[in-house]
Amino acid sequence: MHDLTPAPAHPRRRALIAGALASGLMAAAPFAAQAQPSFPSQPVKVIVPFGPGGLADISMRLVAQKLGERLGQPMVVENRPGAGGVVAANAALNAPRDGHTLILFSNGTAISKSLFKLANDPETDFVPISSMAYFDLILLVKADGGVPDLASLLALSRRRPLNIGTINPGSTQNLSAELFKSVAKIEATVIPFKSTPEVLTALMRGDVDVGFESYAALKGAVNGGQVRAIAATAGARSPWLPQVPTVREAGVAGYEVTGWNALYAPAGTPSAAVQAVNAAMQEVMQLPDVRQRLLQLGTEPRASSPADMAAVFKRDAAKWAEVIRRAGIQMQ
Numbered sequence: 001m002h003d004l005t006p007a008p009a010h011p012r013r014r015a016l017i018a019g020a021l022a023s024g025l026m027a028a029a030p031f032a033a034q035a036q037p038s039f040p041s042q043p044v045k046v047i048v049p050f051g052p053g054g055l056a057d058i059s060m061r062l063v064a065q066k067l068g069e070r071l072g073q074p075m076v077v078e079n080r081p082g083a084g085g086v087v088a089a090n091a092a093l094n095a096p097r098d099g100h101t102l103i104l105f106s107n108g109t110a111i112s113k114s115l116f117k118l119a120n121d122p123e124t125d126f127v128p129i130s131s132m133a134y135f136d137l138i139l140l141v142k143a144d145g146g147v148p149d150l151a152s153l154l155a156l157s158r159r160r161p162l163n164i165g166t167i168n169p170g171s172t173q174n175l176s177a178e179l180f181k182s183v184a185k186i187e188a189t190v191i192p193f194k195s196t197p198e199v200l201t202a203l204m205r206g207d208v209d210v211g212f213e214s215y216a217a218l219k220g221a222v223n224g225g226q227v228r229a230i231a232a233t234a235g236a237r238s239p240w241l242p243q244v245p246t247v248r249e250a251g252v253a254g255y256e257v258t259g260w261n262a263l264y265a266p267a268g269t270p271s272a273a274v275q276a277v278n279a280a281m282q283e284v285m286q287l288p289d290v291r292q293r294l295l296q297l298g299t300e301p302r303a304s305s306p307a308d309m310a311a312v313f314k315r316d317a318a319k320w321a322e323v324i325r326r327a328g329i330q331m332q
Contacts, residue, residue: 039099039273040073046263047103049088050167051081051195055214055297056261059133060104062293063284070280081168081194085109089120097266099273102129105264107257108172110316114324115175116332122264123317128309129263129274130281133299136234136258137176138244140211140218140227142203150231150250153210157186164190165199165208169332172259175320176233177212180247182329183255203227214259215240216297233257240298262309278306 046064050056057079064075080088088103095101109122120126141147147156156162164181166173169192181188191208193199196217202208204226211218211227215238221227231247232238235256247255263281265274284290285303294301304312 039270039276040071042100043074043076044068044071044099044277045076045078045095045101047088047092047101048077048079049081049085049104049106050079050171051198052079053217054167054196055135055216055299056104056106058216059261059294059297059299062290063132063281066284066287066290067277067280070283071276085112085171086119089118089122089125093120093125093266095266097268099265099269099277102263102265102277104132105262105313106172107260107316108175110313111172111175111320111324113317114321114331115178115329116169123310123313125267126264127267127269127274128306128313129265130278130306131260131262131302131304131309131312132281132285133294133301134258134260135214135216135299136232136238137173137212138215138222138229138233138241139180139231139247140203140213140222141209141230142206143225143228145206145209147209147230148228150245150247150252153230154184154186154251156209157184157188160187162186162188162210163208164188165202165211166190166192166213167196167199168192168194172257173212173214176257176259178329179257179323180212180252180255184252200227214298216299219298238298240295260312262304262312274306278303 046060048057048060061077064077068075080091092101092103105122112118113122147153164177166177168174174190174192177190181190193202196213199211199213200218200221203211215222218227222229229241229244231250232241232244233247233256237244237246263277281303285301291301
């Protein structure tokens with residue numbers, strides 16, 4: 001009977017084989033490094049679905065600068081307003097999914113799932129990175145326009161239909177105005193503009209009776225006496241405008257809106273890139289100068305984990321779907 005056990009390799013032969021394997025691995029190493037470059041390897045673009053000058057734009061530019069410093073690459077903010085966020089979403093989805101193109105979402109994105117027939121699903125076509133800030137909105141009128149408070153605005157709506165100015169469809173501002181119109185049971189036309197400065201111009205000209213915007217975006221006009229805040233949308237008065245009553249306090253029961261902004265990436269973005277941006281965001285949102293500036297803008301700075309942000313989105317989407325159903329607002 002023959003012994004089939006292979007003979008042990010000669011020591012010299014073993015050494016040659018080991019050397020050949022080592023050489024092969026060393027030769028393959030540069031190719032592996034080329035296949036998986038470190039993140040980020042180039043500037044990171046953040047697409048903002050709103051025009052310049054608004055809260056999302058201002059706060060994102062502030063945070064992006066600090067994020068870029070920590071990531072070692074510039075972060076470039078690109079404004080793509082219009083079409084309920086569809087233009088921005090398409091731009092993000094059509095870019096390479098390598099982490100170098102991100103997008104800003106707002107709670108308006110969650111609301112839009114029930115209001116618009118979207119070509120993409122924000123929950124499945126994108127992945128959350130981190131929340132950035134929470135805020136409320138204010139109802140603004142021309143300072144000398146003869147509407148001193150919300151009761152006067154509602155009285156005006158009983159005499160004629162109102163014109164309400166907001167930024168583009170799908171924004172928190174626009175959808176909050178649509179909800180107000182429904183909950184307050186008033187006749188009104190919600191007129192979308194491309195940017196916050198255009199909303200202010202419309203208010204000053206008398207083209208619209210009231211505007212929905214963040215305090216941050218129109219802080220100069222509010223503090224300068226051009227426009228007056230007659231109500232705030234949150235459940236409680238904000239610390240930056242304590243003299244302004246909430247919409248509920250001013251007489252519209254069942255109305256409350258708290259907005260948020262958050263960073264997202266297209267689905268399929270490497271988890272390492274998502275984790276890198278999230279880690280940088282956690283650091284940036286703890287910087288005293290960033291926190292102070294965001295608080296001055298009328299927002300509450302707050303980072304989160306991707307999982308926590310996903311839970312917030314899911315909760316808000318469900319909440320607003322029910323509100324929209326009860327209000328009888330038709331999908332557009």
